[in-house]
Amino acid sequence: MKRVDPVQARNLLLSGEVVAIPTETVYGLGGWIYSEEGLKKIFSTKERPFFDPLIVHIDSIEKARMLTSEWTAIHDVLARHCWPGPLTLIAKKNDKVSSLITSGLDSVGLRCPNHELTLNLLSTIDGGVAAPSANKFGKTSPTSSEHVEQEFGDAVAILDGGSSQIGIESTVVGVKDGQVEIFRPGFYTAKMLKEILSKNGIEATVAYAESPVAPGQLKHHYMPKIPLVIVPENFVWESHQSEIKTKLGASFSRPVIWKQPLTPDIASRELYQKMREFDQQGFDIILAERSGHHFSEEWLGIWNRLEKAKSLAL
Ligand code: TXA
Ligand code: MG
Numbered sequence: 001m002k003r004v005d006p007v008q009a010r011n012l013l014l015s016g017e018v019v020a021i022p023t024e025t026v027y028g029l030g031g032w033i034y035s036e037e038g039l040k041k042i043f044s045t046k047e048r049p050f051f052d053p054l055i056v057h058i059d060s061i062e063k064a065r066m067l068t069s070e071w072t073a074i075h076d077v078l079a080r081h082c083w084p085g086p087l088t089l090i091a092k093k094n095d096k097v098s099s100l101i102t103s104g105l106d107s108v109g110l111r112c113p114n115h116e117l118t119l120n121l122l123s124t125i126d127g128g129v130a131a132p133s134a135n136k137f138g139k140t141s142p143t144s145s146e147h148v149e150q151e152f153g154d155a156v157a158i159l160d161g162g163s164s165q166i167g168i169e170s171t172v173v174g175v176k177d178g179q180v181e182i183f184r185p186g187f188y189t190a191k192m193l194k195e196i197l198s199k200n201g202i203e204a205t206v207a208y209a210e211s212p213v214a215p216g217q218l219k220h221h222y223m224p225k226i227p228l229v230i231v232p233e234n235f236v237w238e239s240h241q242s243e244i245k246t247k248l249g250a251s252f253s254r255p256v257i258w259k260q261p262l263t264p265d266i267a268s269r270e271l272y273q274k275m276r277e278f279d280q281q282g283f284d285i286i287l288a289e290r291s292g293h294h295f296s297e298e299w300l301g302i303w304n305r306l307e308k309a310k311s312l313a314l
Contacts, residue, residue: 005159010125026134087111110128167273182208
């Protein structure tokens with residue numbers, strides 16, 4: 001267990017090492033934005049392809065502005081209302097931002113995370129810390145330091161900040177021609193963002209992008225070690241066992257039916273923890289039940305993750 005404090009974390013980052021950092025959404029695998037070595041280490045440690053851009057974490061709007069060439073009124077209002085918090089804003093980058101971070105795009109994703117330890121760390125660092133979720137590429141995201149350890153063992157130093165309170169990744173938004181587009185759903189819904197803008201005198205359309213539109217938004221992602229099948233309400237295993245066997249090409253004997261909690265805030269906090277737990281408890285297939293109340297907007301982020309984590313939907 002390589003637990004470090006914020007001062008050690010800072011020194012490691014500045015010397016070109018990666019450090020796992022806590023945030024309110026999920027743990028990130030951080031590298032200093034001005035260290036090419038650190039940035040490259042993020043990709044090699046995660047086994048992540050270079051076409052998937054990274055989010056830069058900063059502790060203030062001023063730092064976000066220092067890394068961008070265009071910061072619109074929409075960016076400003078959303079940042080002032082939602083930061084620190086689970087919202088990533090995409091803006092035109094300037095030449096301080098390495099193309100390693102943006103996969104060659106001319107824009108950069110910026111986020112000020114709502115976690116005291118990480119905000120302390122960021123306040124001592126010039127520029128910011130690029131950090132994707134601290135998991136092997138395509139796998140389930142970590143919401144505790146134990147999860148990070150399960151992913152990387154002793155290879156990665158961890159700033160331990162307890163369990164992530166939101167539990168799923170930030171809402172990612174872009175701004176184009178005065179309109180807001182949501183590339184990845186999360187805690188902040190289109191309705192919430194529209195209301196925030198409207199209260200500040202900006203009437204903008206806020207719409208969900210057709211997926212996959214952002215690079216890195218691949219069809220399969222967040223996958224647990226055992227297959228996850230999305231099933232309708234009141235599902236009976238015995239009636240579908242042979243169909244699942246045929247479709248997945250394997251047989252299963254220890255299914256677990258997974259009903260989501262009643263509220264989306266609890267569901268998102270528990271989501272990745274549960275995905276890991278089922279496997280450790282010896283189940284060999286997860287049957288995630290989707291019921292009527294899951295179709296409202298606050299559930300979009302959760303079902304976006306489950307849809308990508310699934311092997312099959314019935
Ligand atoms: O909550 C979060 O956002 C967490 C924590 C650690 O902050 N981070 C996270 O990073 O989820 P990651 O790498 O797993 O997802 C970042 C995604 C990319 O896959 C991409 O879809 C989008 O953000 N993204 C980043 N920069 C972008 C850009 N310039 N244009 C479009 N999409 C971008
Ligand atoms: Mg990720």
